[in-house]
Amino acid sequence: xxxxVAAILLLSGATISLIAAIGVARLPDAFLRMxxxxxxxxVGAGLTLLxxxxxxxxxxxxxxxxxxxxxxLVTVPxxxxxxxxxxxxxxxxxxxxTVMDELKGVLPRHAIDxxxxxxxxxAMPVGAAGPEAGVQPAPQAAAAPRxxxxxxxxxxGAAAALRASLEVTAGPRTEVTLLSLLCTPSLNQTxxxxxxxxxxxxxxxxxxxxxxxxxxxxxxxQMETFCQTQGYHFRMRHEEGDAGALLGQAAxxxxxxxxxxxxxFDHAQALxxxxxxxxxxxxxxxxxxxxxxDFTMPGALHFLHEGDLASSEALKxxxxxxxxxxxxxxxxxxxxxxxxxxxxxxVALAAARERPVHRGPAxxxxxxxxxxxxxxxxALAIIPARSSSGRTAWRSLREMEASVxxx
Amino acid sequence: MSFLTxxxxxxxxxVAVAVGLTGWRMLHGPGIADRAVAMDLLGLLxxxxxxxVALGGGYLALLDIALGLGLVGFIGAVGVATFIKRASEPPxxxxx
Numbered sequence: 001x002x003x004x005v006a007a008i009l010l011l012s013g014a015t016i017s018l019i020a021a022i023g024v025a026r027l028p029d030a031f032l033r034m035x036x037x038x039x040x041x042x043v044g045a046g047l048t049l050l051x052x053x054x055x056x057x058x059x060x061x062x063x064x065x066x067x068x069x070x071x072x073l074v075t076v077p078x079x080x081x082x083x084x085x086x087x088x089x090x091x092x093x094x095x096x097x098t099v100m101d102e103l104k105g106v107l108p109r110h111a112i113d114x115x116x117x118x119x120x121x122x123a124m125p126v127g128a129a130g131p132e133a134g135v136q137p138a139p140q141a142a143a144a145p146r147x148x149x150x151x152x153x154x155x156x157g158a159a160a161a162l163r164a165s166l167e168v169t170a171g172p173r174t175e176v177t178l179l180s181l182l183c184t185p186s187l188n189q190t191x192x193x194x195x196x197x198x199x200x201x202x203x204x205x206x207x208x209x210x211x212x213x214x215x216x217x218x219x220x221x222q223m224e225t226f227c228q229t230q231g232y233h234f235r236m237r238h239e240e241g242d243a244g245a246l247l248g249q250a251a252x253x254x255x256x257x258x259x260x261x262x263x264x265f266d267h268a269q270a271l272x273x274x275x276x277x278x279x280x281x282x283x284x285x286x287x288x289x290x291x292x293x294d295f296t297m298p299g300a301l302h303f304l305h306e307g308d309l310a311s312s313e314a315l316k317x318x319x320x321x322x323x324x325x326x327x328x329x330x331x332x333x334x335x336x337x338x339x340x341x342x343x344x345x346x347v348a349l350a351a352a353r354e355r356p357v358h359r360g361p362a363x364x365x366x367x368x369x370x371x372x373x374x375x376x377x378x379a380l381a382i383i384p385a386r387s388s389s390g391r392t393a394w395r396s397l398r399e400m401e402a403s404v405x406x407x
Numbered sequence: 408m409s410f411l412t413x414x415x416x417x418x419x420x421x422v423a424v425a426v427g428l429t430g431w432r433m434l435h436g437p438g439i440a441d442r443a444v445a446m447d448l449l450g451l452l453x454x455x456x457x458x459x460v461a462l463g464g465g466y467l468a469l470l471d472i473a474l475g476l477g478l479v480g481f482i483g484a485v486g487v488a489t490f491i492k493r494a495s496e497p498p499x500x501x502x503x
Contacts, residue, residue, distance in 0.1 A: 007414030010459070014418030014425075017455055021425030024448055025432050030440035033432070037448035048418065048455040049473070052462045055411060064470040068454065071477055079447060079484035086488035087440035090495035 006054035013047030016040050029095040030087045038080035042072050094309055144171025145323050149254040151247055152180040152223060154215045155263030155276050157293035159222055164295040165258045166232070169323055176227060176234040179250050180220045182212055183243035183265035186275065208269045215267035244283065251285045255321060259283060261290045261403070281399055286317050286385045288406040295403045298380035301329045302360070303407070304397060306387060307342035314384035315346050318407035319353045330379065332360030334393060339363055369396035382407050419459050426452050443487045450480020 023036025046069045053065035089107055148170055150162050170176060187208050190201040220236065227234040239246050243265035251257040264276035280290070301324060305311045315331075331346050333339040343359055350357040364370060370393045375381065385406040387394040398404060429452060433445035454473045461469035 003409065003411045007411045010411075010414045010418040010462075013455065014421035017452055018421045018425045018428075020448060021428040021452070024445055025428040030438060030444055033441060034444045034447075037429075037444050037451075041448045041451040045451045045455040045458075048422075049458050051414075051418075052458040052470070055462050056467065058467070060467055061470065064467075064474065065458075068458075068470065068474045068477060071474065072451070072454070075477065075481040076447075076451070079481050079488070082485050082488035083440070083443055083447060083491075086491040086495075087438075087443070090440060090491040092438050092440035 002054050002057055006051045009047050009051030009054060011051075013044050013049075013051055015044075016047060017044030020044055028097075030092040031084060032095060034080055034084055034087070038076055042076045046072060098309060144174050145169060145255040145321070146173070147175045147177070147254045147256075149177045149179055149250055149257040150223065151257060151259045151265075152178060152216065152219050153260055153263035153265050153276070153280065154212075154219050154267035155260060158260040158263045159219060160293035161260035161291040161295060162223060162258060163226055164293060165289060165291040166227075166230070168295060168297045169256060169258075169289075170232060171323075172231075174232065176232045177250070177254065178220065178223055178227070178234055178236045179247070180216050180236070180238040181243045181246055181265040182209075182216060182238075182240040182267070183279075184240055185242055186264065186266040186279070187212055187269060189272075212267040212269045215269070219267075244279075247283065248285055251287065255287060256323070257285060257288045258291050259288060261292050261401070284385045284406065286314065286407055287321065288385065290398075290404045290406070292401065292403050298324075298327060298378075298403075300377075300379035301327050301382055302376040302379040303329060303331045303346075303382045304364075304375075304384070304394065305331050305333045305343060305346050306366075306384065306391065306394065307333055307336055307339045310386050311384045312342075312346070314386075314407040315349065318382055318405075319350060319355065321407075324380075325355065327380075328356045328358070330358060330360050332375070333363050334366040334391065335363035336366060364393050367392045369393070370400075372397065372400045372402050376402075380405060415459060415463055419456075419463070422452060422456050422459060426456070439487075439491055443484065443491065446487065447480065447484045450476060450483065453480070 017040070020036050020040030023040065024033045027033045027036055049065045049068055053061050056062075085107070088103055094101070148166075150166065152158075152162070166176070188205055190204060193201050216238070220238070224234075224236060237250075247257070247259075247265075259280055262277040262280060264279040266276060266279075268276065303315060303318065305315065329350055331343060331350065333343045333346075347357055347359055364375070372381065375397065380403060381397055381400075382405045383394055383397050426449065429445050429448050433442050433449065436442055453476045457469055457473040457476060461467065461473070
């Protein structure tokens with residue numbers, strides 16, 4: 001009798017192990033594979049062990065098998081939890097059919113999987129960017145952002161860039177917020193000090209703060225008078241602290257955030273050369289316009305689609321914006337597996353929102369820098385705020401010396 | 408051949424196929440997380456396989472080895488998880 005029970009347990013355990021392995025081999029992303037591996041794996045191994053115990057049917061065997069099964073029941077959840085968390089934080093790509101990411105904003109998500117092979121399996125969106133019912137195309141009358149945030153970062157050409165972006169995008173009913181920020185961490189950097197240098201370091205920092213406040217005040221006054229003469233509804237705010245975090249909080253309440261390209265809230269007072277450009281190139285907020293001083297009304301828009309979930313979401317966010325709606329939109333993808341399907345879907349989505357849209361002439365090479373004129377042909381480049389892979393093409397567009405809108 | 412022997416052979420074959428599939432995933436990737444998951448499952452399959460060998464050969468002591476394999480798999484998975492987490496953190500201050 002116990003032989004038959006043992007045989008049945010062995011067979012069912014092995015079957016479940018096999019199902020787990022098939023799941024690991026066939027499911028599309030690391031998280032789904034983990035779902036198959038751990039749940040089915042522990043039951044498979046556990047049932048096999050129980051079968052072995054029934055077959056031996058001695059006290060010794062039962063003792064060991066009980067020990068192993070208990071051990072597996074305790075450790076497998078722990079290790080899979082740790083692995084799942086690490087995979088999420090490590091930026092393992094998610095299947096584009098994923099509908100919910102409950103850890104979004106709870107855990108940071110970095111990018112380690114820079115391996116070009118890594119993203120390939122994932123570039124096959126299945127219904128991720130389907131047209132949503134209930135989201136209506138914005139009426140033409142409101143072709144201006146409703147709430148607009150101007151980040152008053154001082155630097156070369158900052159005031160010109162801010163004025164240009166206001167003139168191009170803001171409408172008569174736009175509420176403009178002028179946010180003057182002082183980045184205290186940047187200004188507090190003193191670098192290495194000689195013996196007895198602490199006193200001078202403090203003096204240096206104080207002097208720098210004073211200069212930065214002056215610069216911020218003069219820029220703020222300049223923008224204030226500009227807004228008054230042009231008749232915008234505007235509010236003024238000044239804050240000091242970690243500028244990146246403050247900007248992120250403020251931007252969450254606005255449709256469009258304008259940051260002059262290559263400037264930062266140290267108001268040109270930081271020690272290192274090129275610090276401002278570096279910092280501002282790292283801001284990743286949806287709806288952020290990195291404006292150059294010569295920013296003008298673009299004749300067209302050009303969206304870079306990476307064929308993954310992040311890009312689909314970025315496109316949806318961009319289509320949800322209520323301005324620049326009348327401009328022809330071109331969507332270009334990267335030359336990856338499944339890019340054609342992703343592009344078709346993206347174009348269909350934009351067309352469903354009644355946008356004049358068409359596909360880019362050719363796919364871009366994902367790991368080669370993009371020459372901006374060839375990419376946009378004079379159009380305003382729109383790229384996803386976050387790239388799941390941080391590809392060379394994406395990065396070169398971000399760091400180009402031209403206006404770029406993050407979506 | 409008793410019913411149990413047939414069942415044993417069939418389960419051994421199935422576990423072997425499972426090891427093959429998981430090994431393919433481990434070699435193929437594509438990401439480090441996928442490899443780590445495959446490694447985790449490979450540890451569990453090794454436990455099952457060792458138990459089957461113990462039954463087939465009648466070596467009860469092999470069950471102790473199964474316990475050891477389970478332990479190694481657990482520590483390995485936690486170690487790899489820590490590595491992935493550390494390696495992905497940016498070296499300097501955080502991005503905005």
